[in-house]
Amino acid sequence: xxxxxxxxxxxxxxxxxxxxxxxxxxxxxxxxxxxxxxxxxxxxxxxxxxxxxxxxxxxxxxxxxxxxxxxxxxxxxxxxxxxxxxxxxxxxxxxxxxxxxxxxxxxxxxxxxxxxxxxxxxxxxxxxxxxxxxxxxxxxxxxxxxxxxxxxxxxxxxxxxxxxxxxxxxxxxxxxxxxxxxxxxxxxxxxxxxxxxxxxxxxxxxxxxxxxxxxxxxxxxxxxxxxxxxxxxxxxxxxxxxxxxxxxxxxxxxxxxxxxxxxxxxxxxxxxxxxxxxxxxxxxxxxxxxxxxxxxxxxxxxxxxxxxxxxxxxxxxxx
Numbered sequence: 001x002x003x004x005x006x007x008x009x010x011x012x013x014x015x016x017x018x019x020x021x022x023x024x025x026x027x028x029x030x031x032x033x034x035x036x037x038x039x040x041x042x043x044x045x046x047x048x049x050x051x052x053x054x055x056x057x058x059x060x061x062x063x064x065x066x067x068x069x070x071x072x073x074x075x076x077x078x079x080x081x082x083x084x085x086x087x088x089x090x091x092x093x094x095x096x097x098x099x100x101x102x103x104x105x106x107x108x109x110x111x112x113x114x115x116x117x118x119x120x121x122x123x124x125x126x127x128x129x130x131x132x133x134x135x136x137x138x139x140x141x142x143x144x145x146x147x148x149x150x151x152x153x154x155x156x157x158x159x160x161x162x163x164x165x166x167x168x169x170x171x172x173x174x175x176x177x178x179x180x181x182x183x184x185x186x187x188x189x190x191x192x193x194x195x196x197x198x199x200x201x202x203x204x205x206x207x208x209x210x211x212x213x214x215x216x217x218x219x220x221x222x223x224x225x226x227x228x229x230x231x232x233x234x235x236x237x238x239x240x241x242x243x244x245x246x247x248x249x250x251x252x253x254x255x256x257x258x259x260x261x262x263x264x265x266x267x268x269x270x271x272x273x274x275x276x277x278x279x280x281x282x283x284x285x286x287x288x289x290x291x292x293x294x295x296x297x298x299x300x301x302x303x304x305x306x307x308x309x310x311x312x313x314x315x316x317x318x319x
Contacts, residue, residue: 004108005042007071008062009033013088017060017104020089024105024187024215034068043078058111060085060104081111098217105187106206106214112188113212123192124211125155128243129305130235132228134161134250136278138170140298141248142177145196147302150179152309154243155191159199159231161224161250171198187215201225207238224254228282232258241266246301247292248272250282256289263291270294270301 004026008014021028043057058081061067075082089104090097133141137160162170167184174182180196183189190211191197197213199205205226206214220227232245232255244267247255259269269291274280276297286292294304 003057004028005039005057005059006062007034007039007059007067008085010062010064010088013062016089016091017062017085019092020101020104021060021108024108026108026188034071036068036070036074039071039074057081058083058108060108062088064088083107083111102216105216106208109188109212109214110208110210113190113208113210125153125191125193125195126242127154127309128157128191128235128239129154130157130159130232130243130245131248132159132232132245132250132255132282133248134224134228134252134254134279134282136249137161138173140272140277142173144246144248144298144302145174145178145180147299147306148178148180149306149310151194152306153193154309155193156180156196157185157191157199157231157235158196159226159228160201161226161228161254162201164202164225167198167200167202174198185213185215187213189213199226199231205231205234207234209238211238222254224252228255229258232262236262236265236267239267241268244268244270246270246272247283247286248298249277249279251279252281253285254282256285259286259289259291263289268293270296270304272301273297 004021006014006017006021006028008017018028057078059075060083062085089100131141141158158174160170171182171184174196178196180194182196182198185197185199185205190213200215202219204216204218204220206216208214219225221230236258245259245262249272263269269286271283271286271292273295274283277283287295296304
């Protein structure tokens with residue numbers, strides 16, 4: 001979980017920004033005023049000392065009031081990420097709130113990911129595969145995950161059509177059957193090696209250019225939640241040829257449109273054997289694009305992927 005601090009001399013603005021940050025899923029510990037002693041105490045309490053920093057802290061600073069010089073020097077020494085607010089965030093319900101909130105959240109998510117990369121975090125996945133599924137998907141994906149070795153060195157994004165309120169149930173299922181670390185998508189996070197990130201069915205999720213996840217307040221467009229087409233489009237811009245998409249059992253043709261662009265960018269596309277699907281419409285649609293390079297049962301898909309990343313197939317097969 002990413003740590004975020006807030007510096008503002010405006011008590012009303014402090015309350016509005018603090019609530020917005022917390023709703024976005026970030027851990028907030030804030031200094032109401034530019035009290036250097038209080039800021040140092042907060043950093044110490046969260047093990048964010050100048051000499052030993054476990055991760056780059058992020059400070060949001062209300063710059064409508066000049067920043068105290070000593071506070072500014074301390075943040076520089078701390079090697080903190082600083083986001084400056086040059087205008088107040090309006091209260092929720094006011095006309096401009098959604099736009100201003102989205103801009104703040106995007107800055108925050110982007111900055112957090114940049115901080116992780118600047119610290120040369122070796123756990124961040126260079127190669128990521130997107131798992132797309134609908135009807136019958138949880139069983140097929142579980143079979144696939146169970147057949148993977150514990151440390152393959154790649155990451156996964158899981159996009160599963162489900163009804164609102166079933167995110168936690170699906171996450172528990174994945175955690176139970178897989179050796180991968182399974183987490184819900186959260187703003188500012190990046191997909192890590194040996195990790196599966198479950199995309200929420202409730203909130204549209206973007207992938208920024210530095211591969212940071214940005215979970216927005218708005219719902220997914222179209223008939224499906226989450227939208228495979230929308231997520232593959234985001235995935236294409238962030239990862240390009242560094243990984244691939246596996247289309248599992250499912251109803252409809254969600255993903256077909258975005259797969260064409262993904263294939264043009266050099267991405268790899270695989271699909272579950274239609275005969276083994278509960279409903280084969282999604283893999284059939286993917287196969288119909290002419291982009292699918294490998295078709296197999298869930299276990300066969302896992303074995304093929306394992307062989308590639310354990311060096312039994314040439315590295316050119318995925319990059």
